[in-house]
Amino acid sequence: MSEIKVDEALWASSIFPEGMVVRWLIPDGSMVSAGRAVAEVRIEDALHEITAPRDGRITIVRGEHSVIDPGSLLATVGD
Structure with a gap:
């Protein structure tokens, strides 16, 4: 299983x-x-796309309009 997290680098500026x-x-x-x-x-004012790290079935952990912090877990991708 792989995790889809928000890259902390998106908060650099x-x-x-x-x-x-x-x-x-x-x-x-x-x-x-x-x-x-x-x-x-x-x-802030920037919209970023988050991509799947591998092939598999996605399980969403954070719903739409959820507040997120750097490194937040958004979903998992399993077999």
């Missing part, structure tokens, strides 16, 4: 310590491919 999950691009339980965009997160 941010003033605020929090972001938000804007939306999921795939439904919970879907099969995803490595490198596919699965979610959009907003950190």
Whole structure:
């Protein structure tokens, strides 16, 4: 199983310590491919795509509009 986390580097030039999950691009339980965009997160005024680390079935941990911190777990990808 692999984890999908928010890269702490996305906060490199941010003033605020929090972001938000804007939306999921795939439904919970879907099969995803490595490198596919699965979610959009907003950190200050910037919108970032989050990608799947590997092929597998995604289990979403944080719902849309959830507040996130650097390194937050968003989802897992399993077999």
